[in-house]
Amino acid sequence: MEFRTPIRITPTSVRIDHSTKILTLGSCFASVMGKKLYENKFQAKINPFGIIFNPISILKVLEISAEGKNTFKNSYIQNDDIWCNYDLHSDWSSANKEELDQKLSYLISTIHAYIKTSQVIILTFGTAFIYRLLSTKAVVANCHKIPATCFQKEMLSPVEIVEVFEKTYTKIKSLNPSIKFILTVSPVRHIKEGIEQNALSKAVCRVACSLIEQKHKDIEYFPSYEIMMDDLRDYRFYKEDMIHPTELAENYIWEIFLEKYCSAGTVDLLKEWESVKKAIEHKAFHPDSQAHQHFLKETIVKLRRLSTSINVEEEIQKLEKQINKK
Numbered sequence: 096m097e098f099r100t101p102i103r104i105t106p107t108s109v110r111i112d113h114s115t116k117i118l119t120l121g122s123c124f125a126s127v128m129g130k131k132l133y134e135n136k137f138q139a140k141i142n143p144f145g146i147i148f149n150p151i152s153i154l155k156v157l158e159i160s161a162e163g164k165n166t167f168k169n170s171y172i173q174n175d176d177i178w179c180n181y182d183l184h185s186d187w188s189s190a191n192k193e194e195l196d197q198k199l200s201y202l203i204s205t206i207h208a209y210i211k212t213s214q215v216i217i218l219t220f221g222t223a224f225i226y227r228l229l230s231t232k233a234v235v236a237n238c239h240k241i242p243a244t245c246f247q248k249e250m251l252s253p254v255e256i257v258e259v260f261e262k263t264y265t266k267i268k269s270l271n272p273s274i275k276f277i278l279t280v281s282p283v284r285h286i287k288e289g290i291e292q293n294a295l296s297k298a299v300c301r302v303a304c305s306l307i308e309q310k311h312k313d314i315e316y317f318p319s320y321e322i323m324m325d326d327l328r329d330y331r332f333y334k335e336d337m338i339h340p341t342e343l344a345e346n347y348i349w350e351i352f353l354e355k356y357c358s359a360g361t362v363d364l365l366k367e368w369e370s371v372k373k374a375i376e377h378k379a380f381h382p383d384s385q386a387h388q389h390f391l392k393e394t395i396v397k398l399r400r401l402s403t404s405i406n407v408e409e410e411i412q413k414l415e416k417q418i419n420k421k
């Protein structure tokens with residue numbers, strides 16, 4: 096008898112290994128998954144523009160990256176002597192507007208070049224709610240603590256999301272025809288609008304993803320939201336805020352991601368890397384002891400074996416510095 100409803104893994108045309116260049120964009124869950132990719136030695140650019148929740152703003156920074164031109168110049172805002180940008184997370188802020196603009200220009204050129212040689216873009220939609228700046232009618236990614244009276248709150252429709260996606264998709268494919276997309280809806284609950292509105296918002300994002308997936312063979316949906324809602328389905332898998340998944344839940348979703356997109360060989364490699372990583376993180380009580388020195392040399396041997404598949408040069412150098420040269 097089955098007492099849970101696990102997600103069934105379906106066949107995929109997207110394959111990921113350590114030679115795959117990946118770009119993640121979107122909500123905080125995009126950063127969570129990106130961090131997993133980074134920690135496990137995948138080649139990934141993780142939410143380079145900062146956390147962005149709504150699909151329109153996510154697609155905007157992706158389109159600007161595809162064009163390779165800094166068009167953020169009309170969306171700067173100064174608040175408490177700090178310059179921010181309505182299209183970006185507050186991570187991108189500075190006391191000097193020109194300095195911030197230069198950094199963004201460099202970032203855009205970097206991501207533009209990265210997309211050219213990437214294989215996979217992962218987009219995570221967090222909410223269908225948007226805030227429109229009344230003075231310009233532009234959708235903002237972040238209100239930056241500007242009074243709420245300056246904005247109009249709206250909910251996107253699936254069709255609106257699809258229309259913007261199609262425009263962005265065309266520009267990305269003209270830059271890199273072979274690139275593929277993975278779409279997902281964030282499992283993080285946005286309940287400040289209320290449970291009912293959160294459900295509606297997630298449904299809009301999910302329908303949009305489905306419509307997009309149906310139109311393109313090089314785009315598919317990964318069910319992180321469904322795993323959280325239907326497979327885990329228990330408050331013990333949420334942090335104390337009852338909004339964000341626990342580390343256990345994140346790891347579970349990550350394991351399903353690996354099962355779907357990675358070969359058995361890549362998964363086995365990651366298990367070996369995890370074992371070596373734990374060894375590296377071990378804190379020795381007596382670092383100069385013969386036993387620990389032997390342990391360091393053995394770990395370096397294991398790392399050199401892994402170095403044919405993943406980049407562990409930094410770890411090797413770190414351990415070599417701990418070898419007693421006497």
